[in-house]
Amino acid sequence: MHGISELSFAGASAALLLETNVVAGSIVGSLVAVGAIGVLGARARDRNSAIGILMPFGLGLGVLFLALYKVRAANKFGLLTSQIVAVDTPQMTWLLSTSAVVLVALVVMWRPLSFASADPDVAEARGAPVRGLSFAFVIVLGLAVALSVQVVGALLALTLVVTPAAAVARATASPVLLPLLSIVFGGILLALGSNIPISPYVTTISFTIYAVCRLVGKYRTRRLGARRTAPQPA
Template sequence: MNGAVELLIEPLRYGFLLRALVAAVLVGAICAMVGSYVVLKGLAFIGDALAHVAFTGIVVAFLAGFSFYIGALAAAIAAGLGIGWVTRRVGLSTDTAIGIVFSGVFALGVVLMAIGIRTYTVDLFSYVFGDILAVRARDLWAIALAGLLVVGTIVALYKELLFAHFDPVVAEAAGLPVGALQLLLLLLLSVTVVVSVQAVGVVLVLAMLVTPAATAALVARRLPAMMILAVLFGALAALVGFYLSYYASVPSGGAIVLVATVLFVLVAALVRGRGAWRRLMAAYR
């Protein structure tokens, strides 16, 4: 027993590891809550696009010498508005518009990085695959404040967001600002992606948005229950992934997402097995 407790406590003796653990759990929970809308509304592609677009903002911020949060958030919001403009003005489908804007802006980031930076740097590539050990105290505050903003907004406007996104025609007839509410969800998704990039990286943000929420969707029948379960699954994946990363000396982003995926497989197997057992029992009645 003492050995197990020692294994849990050992990483927490170092300030930077304690910050990393708190950041991982916060990111896992925030991504999972927003991810509930992403899964139910089929927004996974736009979540992936925003993550890659945020990388271009990070490159610009790195070259200009200002906070990567500002650059990443500005790029994500601009891309979201650009997707909306292409969809409405050009008449293309949303998926096509996302593909055009996403690939174009990400390509711009790659070109800017090649022009402005002659050697590969950890400062930039840590954002591609995630480096949660690099989280500073101010980064932790930014993640916590973003989490309060995202969770507080979703809780305060729960009914309005639900109505506007799942029955927009009736919501508009009822006088709700459907367009503004849809834009608000996009903004919340952008904020979530930006604060998650340092923890799990651009490549794996989508997994943290989708996997815990998809796991919760296997067992929950209502959105509130799904959100709560998704937050629990996301936080658990982050917690276990953190310790796996520490003791196995593997990248934190990959470890967290791997644990989230294993949780999904286990829950899916349990749900499927329970369904098969019920059918078997019903056949012998």
């Protein structure tokens, strides 16, 4: 995930330097990262090393491209932290079309992907294409990261994708409610009427909700444990 965001940042920076579509460059960078992780991290024990290699490489390339870009400093800062009101019409077209692709792909593979995520061995025994689903999901994740970079910037794309879902997972185990509540917990819409970048909203709100959900989860676990250990009436 982090390796994808860094190469997405590098692709966006390269597109900015070449004066082409930044969203398209970000998507290309994400897909390159997905392919590199798939090749370098084919074995599970090599995956962390591959991601550790890609992260500084992508960040270094992005910083190099930004250093070579001498036109507008605001664009440079936006790729790192971003601001939702800075997305222009051409970028919005790319964002909407890519979002549609991501949503359609998730709808198509939702049931087999949920099955494979819950129990990959049983799913594979039942004929589910576990490896193909895993590869397809990584591609969809790469596209989602490319979209996140345009909204919150490369530095905090991980927060937008991971923290709201981690908070919701403490409150519900429903595979339907989890993605829906993750959107609500992100706090993106609060940044529409503000001059402050979106990153502080996403990080602060999602972390606060995560902390609250974690405390509630611990409280519920303790109550459940107390009920189980309580002596039963004769």
